[in-house]
Amino acid sequence: MMLKEEMKALKSFEKESNWLARNYEKVREEHLEKFVAIKDNKVIAESESISRLQNKLKQLGIDPRTTLVDFMLPKDVILFL
Amino acid sequence: MIVKDYGGGPKPFARAFLRAQRYRVLGIIQPFVDTGAALSCLSQVDAERLHVPFSAISARTPKPMIHYLGGLSFFAYPMENIMLWIRDENNKREEFILNSIDVLKLTKKDQRSLDRMRAIPSILGMDFLLKHRLSLNFDPNNRTANLVRT
Numbered sequence: 001m002m003l004k005e006e007m008k009a010l011k012s013f014e015k016e017s018n019w020l021a022r023n024y025e026k027v028r029e030e031h032l033e034k035f036v037a038i039k040d041n042k043v044i045a046e047s048e049s050i051s052r053l054q055n056k057l058k059q060l061g062i063d064p065r066t067t068l069v070d071f072m073l074p075k076d077v078i079l080f081l
Numbered sequence: 082m083i084v085k086d087y088g089g090g091p092k093p094f095a096r097a098f099l100r101a102q103r104y105r106v107l108g109i110i111q112p113f114v115d116t117g118a119a120l121s122c123l124s125q126v127d128a129e130r131l132h133v134p135f136s137a138i139s140a141r142t143p144k145p146m147i148h149y150l151g152g153l154s155f156f157a158y159p160m161e162n163i164m165l166w167i168r169d170e171n172n173k174r175e176e177f178i179l180n181s182i183d184v185l186k187l188t189k190k191d192q193r194s195l196d197r198m199r200a201i202p203s204i205l206g207m208d209f210l211l212k213h214r215l216s217l218n219f220d221p222n223n224r225t226a227n228l229v230r231t
Contacts, residue, residue: 006098009108013096013109014168021084024085024086051129054130064108065108065109069126071199077089079087079089079151081115081117081118
């Protein structure tokens with residue numbers, strides 16, 4: 001069974017992810033080639049490295065494992081996966 | 082699911098809660114659902130963010146496979162007994178069990194590789210779709226995507 005806390009984290013993550021999708025161009029422009037952490041519909045931390053971003057989140061008392069973190073890839077970079 | 086402009090065009094991403102009980106790993110991920118990928122994997126960025134214990138996982142796989150992704154090469158360390166929860170378009174929770182998922186770690190640690198690695202997402206590949214009899218309905222024009230049981 002899925003725990004209540006996990007479900008809550010997933011719902012919140014989806015909400016933040018929807019917000020980021022709606023505001024992607026603006027966030028990308030402002031935080032190009034950086035990791036951003038999103039909470040309550042805003043960027044709460046940014047860094048060029050994931051470890052530094054995690055440290056910033058810890059200082060804010062936020063668990064990076066349940067926080068939306070995304071990398072702002074430049075528009076002109078084509079990624080073949 | 083969500084459709085994001087990423088790496089040159091619209092791509093379908095799932096939103097999932099991942100748990101690997103054996104390693105006490107848990108957290109949210111946003112994997113790219115890639116029908117062109119044979120295997121699912123957890124990106125190095127997500128692995129670090131979720132505190133995956135690389136040393137414990139790598140100790141169990143002394144000779145890891147190599148995955149090539151986005152022009153980079155990665156060691157692939159299997160992390161077993163994975164549970165994923167995803168909500169469908171009707172907000173219903175779906176639970177998926179994977180025997181394992183490959184955790185990626187760069188084979189080279191030069192600055193160029195480290196910089197480029199940041200853009201590599203986690204991936205749900207064909208192994209996931211086949212095991213759970215799922216099809217991906219992806220409409221890049223209307224920017225919609227969902228996973229449907231077949």
